[in-house]
Amino acid sequence: MANNIRVRFAPSPTGYLHIGGARTALFNWLYARHHGGVFILRIEDTDRERSTEEAIDAIIEAMSWLGLSWDEGPYRQMDRLGRYHKEAQRLLVEGKAYKCYCTPEELEERRKLALERREAPKYDRRCLTLTEKERLACEAQGKKPAIRFNCPDEGITVVDDIVKGRVVFENANLDDFVMVRADGIPTYNFAVVVDDHDMAITHVIRGDDHLSNTPRQILLYQALGYSIPEFAHLPMILGPDKTRLSKRHGATAVEAYRDEGYLPHALVNYLALLGWGYGDQTLFSIDELIQKFSLEAVGKSPAVFDPIKLEWMNGVYIRELSVDELAKLIKPYLIKAGLIPETPMYMPEDEKGMYMVGGDLAFERYDDAWYRRLAEITQERISKLSDIIALSDFFFHRVVYETEAIQRVLKKEGVPEILQKAIEVLSESFDFNSREIEARLRKLAEDLGFKPKLVFQPIRVAVTGRTVSPPLFETIELLGRDATLERLGEAIHLLEMADG
RNA sequence: GGCGCGUUCGUCUAGUGGCCUAGGACACCGCCCUCUCAAGGCGGAGAUCACGGGUUCGACUCCCGUACGCGCUACCA
Numbered sequence: 001m002a003n004n005i006r007v008r009f010a011p012s013p014t015g016y017l018h019i020g021g022a023r024t025a026l027f028n029w030l031y032a033r034h035h036g037g038v039f040i041l042r043i044e045d046t047d048r049e050r051s052t053e054e055a056i057d058a059i060i061e062a063m064s065w066l067g068l069s070w071d072e073g074p075y076r077q078m079d080r081l082g083r084y085h086k087e088a089q090r091l092l093v094e095g096k097a098y099k100c101y102c103t104p105e106e107l108e109e110r111r112k113l114a115l116e117r118r119e120a121p122k123y124d125r126r127c128l129t130l131t132e133k134e135r136l137a138c139e140a141q142g143k144k145p146a147i148r149f150n151c152p153d154e155g156i157t158v159v160d161d162i163v164k165g166r167v168v169f170e171n172a173n174l175d176d177f178v179m180v181r182a183d184g185i186p187t188y189n190f191a192v193v194v195d196d197h198d199m200a201i202t203h204v205i206r207g208d209d210h211l212s213n214t215p216r217q218i219l220l221y222q223a224l225g226y227s228i229p230e231f232a233h234l235p236m237i238l239g240p241d242k243t244r245l246s247k248r249h250g251a252t253a254v255e256a257y258r259d260e261g262y263l264p265h266a267l268v269n270y271l272a273l274l275g276w277g278y279g280d281q282t283l284f285s286i287d288e289l290i291q292k293f294s295l296e297a298v299g300k301s302p303a304v305f306d307p308i309k310l311e312w313m314n315g316v317y318i319r320e321l322s323v324d325e326l327a328k329l330i331k332p333y334l335i336k337a338g339l340i341p342e343t344p345m346y347m348p349e350d351e352k353g354m355y356m357v358g359g360d361l362a363f364e365r366y367d368d369a370w371y372r373r374l375a376e377i378t379q380e381r382i383s384k385l386s387d388i389i390a391l392s393d394f395f396f397h398r399v400v401y402e403t404e405a406i407q408r409v410l411k412k413e414g415v416p417e418i419l420q421k422a423i424e425v426l427s428e429s430f431d432f433n434s435r436e437i438e439a440r441l442r443k444l445a446e447d448l449g450f451k452p453k454l455v456f457q458p459i460r461v462a463v464t465g466r467t468v469s470p471p472l473f474e475t476i477e478l479l480g481r482d483a484t485l486e487r488l489g490e491a492i493h494l495l496e497m498a499d500g
Numbered sequence: 501g502g503c504g505c506g507u508u509c510g511u512c513u514a515g516u517g518g519c520c521u522a523g524g525a526c527a528c529c530g531c532c533c534u535c536u537c538a539a540g541g542c543g544g545a546g547a548u549c550a551c552g553g554g555u556u557c558g559a560c561u562c563c564c565g566u567a568c569g570c571g572c573u574a575c576c577a
């Protein structure tokens with residue numbers, strides 16, 4: 001196996017890690033892990049206007065959460081200014097770069113003019129031929145120069161891309177781009193080349209929005225006397241309208257998916273399928289991904305991000321969790337929703353599990369076994385962890401009856417009687433578990449001569465406030481006898497009031 | 501405007517000249533299971549392989565053109 005493979009993920013810290021960036025990071029990571037190579041994290045923070053420390057933290061946090069561990073870095077371009085300066089000077093003395101004293105305003109003006117005349121807005125190279133005298137004059141005026149690359153104006157530059165194939169560019173279409181800004185900070189195309197060389201990167205794996213930048217970089221590699229790495233340009237990730245995925249399309253921050261209750265494995269698995277595939281298979285463990293990933297199998301065409309499929313996949317992985325794991329994962333969501341207190345305050349032993357009239361909670365009502373059971377009965381009903389809130393909130397506060405539920409099931413003939421009977425049956429002395437509860441309630445339906453559903457639905461609404469809930473008998477068990485009886489009574493009372 | 505990349509069911513994709521009357525997954529529809537909702541099982545519908553020309557005995561697969569989409573064309577990355 002060809003080793004000493006070195007790849008990198010090089011985000012610019014101008015915001016949170018987004019889906020597209022995460023996919024790029026993932027493919028780099030998979031490639032490195034597959035080949036037993038090195039994965040490097042490099043922060044491209046040369047845009048002083050937009051880069052922030054918070055963004056760096058957020059990117060690191062998101063990558064850690066996804067499990068994309070890096071072996072070197074994070075390096076920062078702003079720590080490497082000396083290197084760029086040195087290499088720029090080299091090109092300067094070799095005549096492969098030159099100083100440009102044109103101001104951004106002048107450039108903008110000329111660009112606009114060129115566009116109006118329907119010409120290519122290339123730099124006119126006026127500073128390339130500056131005489132020593134003219135240069136000194138500019139310096140005397142206090143003008144700070146930018147450094148431009150002296151781009152060859154004939155010949156071709158070929159990019160042999162692992163995913164796109166052989167792509168040919170004519171040098172004549174390139175212009176003398178700025179390598180180093182007037183403030184001494186390098187631009188992307190220059191910094192990336194120096195970095196990838198210094199870090200001995202063997203494979204540059206990045207979004208195909210950079211494909212058009214690649215000839216500029218190759219020219220730079222050649223001018224600097226560096227060896228050229230392999231390139232693999234990944235197709236873009238699009239929104240439903242086929243434009244580049246952005247906040248406009250909804251949540252794009254990895255962090256947002258984490259907060260919603262997506263599992264890292266689900267996100268990783270889903271992202272892997274955007275632009276890559278392995279036959280008919282859709283579900284992969286992380287190890288399988290590492291084992292089966294290859295750049296040769298990456299597709300050329302862009303992919304539309306489908307949050308629905310992601311959600312489905314997340315549900316699959318939630319169902320794969322052990323009950324204990326799920327119970328642990330679910331709790332923070334209940335806390336965040338204000339359903340249970342952040343710091344548990346245990347009740348005296350004999351009162352544990354007691355239902356609090358009025359519904360205000362000031363203590364931890366249930367123990368770990370209770371949460372475990374909750375996880376058990378909700379596991380196949382949630383597709384993201386945050387779904388637990390809507391599915392189980394009725395456990396934690398007084399019942400709020402949905403008007404629809406009242407109309408459609410409670411306000412039916414015979415319902416108060418059914419509920420009254422249920423109170424009687426459930427008041428009897430027996431071990432209050434779902435099996436017993438089910439047996440007694442089924443018996444009740446039979447005695448009443450009703451189909452089971454006809455008695456279970458009113459009870460469900462009385463106890464949960466709605467027509468949809470986790471399984472009834474388990475729900476009643478978890479609620480406890482006191483709370484159940486009280487809610488049943490409450491529903492009867494509600495109906496009486498409505499009648500009167 | 502110039503340059504570049506892309507185009508198979510709504511979406512992600514399989515497919516590398518005959519195995520394709522185009523396979524899988526999500527979503528959708530129906531049935532089964534069933535205390536609701538899910539989950540699960542079974543089945544259905546859904547793609548003249550962007551379009552037009554070639555090459556070939558034979559093309560989704562190779563070549564050319566057109567259309568459309570996207571990207572680059574910044575002292576952003």
